Amino acid sequence: MRRTTGVALAGAAVLAWGEWLNRRWSRALVGEGTGASEAVVVLGYRNPQPTANAVNRWRVRAGVRSVGGPGVRETRVILSGGVTGDGPAEAELMADYAKSVLRYGGALVLEDRSTTTWENVTNVIPLLEDADRIKIVSQPAHALKARAYLRRLRPDLARRLVRADDCRAGEWLLVKPLLALLGLRTLRVLTAEERTGSR
Incomplete structure (x- = not known):
């Protein structure tokens, strides 16, 4: 009994x-x-198959639910991702999912050349110049990495960053410890200041 309780507590702590x-x-x-x-x-996210994979489908859903907020009257959703296989670019696959499955009817802009996070950020900069608020959607560690890159490249635009709805309590609960471990590895390229969110 005591051992079972200990395992349960350890599992709860990890979650x-x-x-x-x-x-x-x-x-x-x-x-x-x-x-x-x-x-x-x-x-x-790398997508060699002809339809959006599970990660890209989730990211598009999180992007769509991030649209709007108090005072927002104009939104453009920018889908960023290039070709990683023999098929269409990630941006095209995500756009198809947004329109055909989620029935999203708002403005969609495709950036279809990027194959790395640095390229994602670099290539979307011209599409952000006139936006008052900027939200970056991905798994939390990846999105933080992209925000840090934007701050390095364009501090003026980084001051417009606001939180996206890409981390909800209980969502991906069993996977979040793994995402946290992968995130720690992902974020090694950032400074301590960037990882902790100091501005």
């Missing part, structure tokens, strides 16, 4: 750690945001 760390990352390097226009940038 809580994964939830906490992903939540922390989703709130790093973002501000409150003002203005009536926003750009929601959805980062693609």
Whole structure:
């Protein structure tokens, strides 16, 4: 009985750690945001098959649910991802999923040349210039990495970053500890200041 309780408590602690760390990352390097226009940038994940894979489908759903907020009157969703196989670019696959499955009817802009996170951020910059608020959507660690890259490249645009709805309590609960471990590896390229969200 005592051993079973110990295992259960350890499991609960691991789940809580994964939830906490992903939540922390989703709130790093973002501000409150003002203005009536926003750009929601959805980062693609390598997708060699002819339809959007599970990761890209989730990212598009998170991007669509991130649209809007108090005072927002104009939104463009930017889907960023190039070709990683023999088929269409990730951006095209995500756009098809957004329109055909989610029935999203808002403005979609495709950036279909990027194959790395650095390229994602670099290539969407011209599409962000006139947005009052910028949301970057991906798994929390990946999105934080992209926000840090934007801050390195364009601090003026990084000041417009606001939180996306890409980390909800209980969502991906059993996978979040693994995402946290992968995230720690992903974020090794950032400075301590960037990882903790100091501005």
